[in-house]
Amino acid sequence: MPHWELQNNTGSVTVVLSGTWLARTADIPRFPDDSFLQRRGDSGTLEFNTQAVQSWDTGLIAFIWEVTRAAKDAGLHTSLEQLPAPMRKLMELLPDTIASPAPVAPRPKLLETIGSGSINGLAEIGTVTELTVEVIKNGCLTLVGRGRMRGVDLLNDTVDAGPSALLIVGVVNLLVGAILAFVGASQLQKFAAGIYVAALVGIATVREMAAVMTAIIMAGRTGGAYAARISTMQGNEEIDALRVFGIPVSTYLILPSVLSLTITMPFLYLYGCVIGMFGGFLVATAMLDLTPAGYFHATISAFGVGQFLFGFVKSIVFGAFIGLTSCRIGLKAGRSASDVGIAATRAVVVGIVGVILIDAIFAVVANAVGI
Structure with missing residues (x-):
């Protein structure tokens, strides 16, 4: 089972990870909301300890990404130096923030669709006629x-x-x-x-x-x-x-x-x-x-x-x-x-x-x- 805990050190906070972190098992824990670290009042650097991790996949990377975003909102500096090289390479591919979803365009009305289609059709006929000439x-x-x-x-x-x-x-x-x-x-x-x-x-x-x-x-x-x-x-x-x-x-x-x-x-x-x-x-x-x-x-x-x-x-x-x-x-x-x-x-x-x-x-x- 995947497990994590926070350890306070002098000038730093360490996230100790252990167990099996596999996304297909559907038991990857979620990190608390962004205000969790702020309520704790921690300061300094956030580090990771993965020595007790037995096996992992992208499920662990998703959890670490959530922790780093929460640390950024809490004003903590995140250090990934303690992570293994494969984990660091995957973390470097991820953005710092979640992109905002694109706004959903309103569905055009029937008359608007017919009108725009007619205008585009007439414009295309004109273009083809001009090309023919x-x-x-x-x-x-x-x-x-x-x-x-x-x-x-x-x-x-x-x-x-x-x-x-x-x-x-x-x-x-x-x-x-x-x-x-x-x-x-x-x-x-x-x-x-x-x-x-x-x-x-x-x-x-x-x-x-x-x-x-x-x-x-x-x-x-x-x-x-x-x-x-x-x-x-x-x-x-x-x-x-x-x-x-x-x-x-x-x-x-x-x-x-x-x-x-x-x-x-x-x-x-x-x-x-x-x-x-x-x-x-x-x-x-x-x-x-x-x-x-x-x-x-x-x-x-x-x-x-x-x-x-x-x-x-x-x-x-x-x-x-x-x-x-x-x-x-x-x-x-x-x-x-x-x-x-x-x-x-x-x-x-x-x-x-x-x-x-x-x-x-x-x-x-x-x-x-x-x-």
Whole structure:
């Protein structure tokens, strides 16, 4: 059992400690309140004697810390010279006083929360709009040879966003086309309309699935990488260094990223269309009594060039949106290591949700104009 007692010496007070002082036993005694030493009227130096202590852990350190704080309030000088070296090192890590708890912020009211959220949302929309205008302006200056964008940056980002993404884009669109064909075949063959599987896969792939699935892949693959890269530069103060040297961040970092996605997304969309229809062809010819020539003819006659142009325009918008939002999220990220992961995750989530929302807007517009 832990035990302590006070011994008065000439010009000093000694706290004699004995027994086992282990916090897990939950029997560590508490030192009396701060006025205990003041009521005793002791003066001089407070010392410790731990020769009779058998075993100890942080429970003993917590008790000694309480004694030292009480001694300070009583005007006694505390000497830790008699403590073993491990105890002294642990005591040196502790503060002299207990920090005051941080005040609890009042819970915001509903209207206040809605108002602040609306203001922050409008401010963010304005910032993104300003960034978009600046990127378009710098892009136009680059076209006439007056921009400050490095060609090597654009080339590296284009290679990363284009050829390096062919495998994952091809696999996903192949499986999506195969799934569409399988679902369509299992239902249409009941009505002896298996030939329409080709039209189903072709229209769904060209009009929606190739553009949307490719954009979702790029939001998770490239958009998250852009946000992580820029947020890492933010933490390493590289963004601050660029601004100090007068190098515009929008031209040096954001413009190559946005242009690379805007350029490669239409080609990835066309590639996804071909691969998706090929996946539907594999399933349809295996499940249905269709010849390759018949499937090809049914696919070509199902849609026109207008469907391709519709998906082509959507893919361009998707690429620009993913690039801008990812770079913006990276620029507004914090400077710690955890903020890099938060920025990458947020870029992926915003990119995927934004792509689906923009696709819904395109669907409404297409229905209104009769596409």
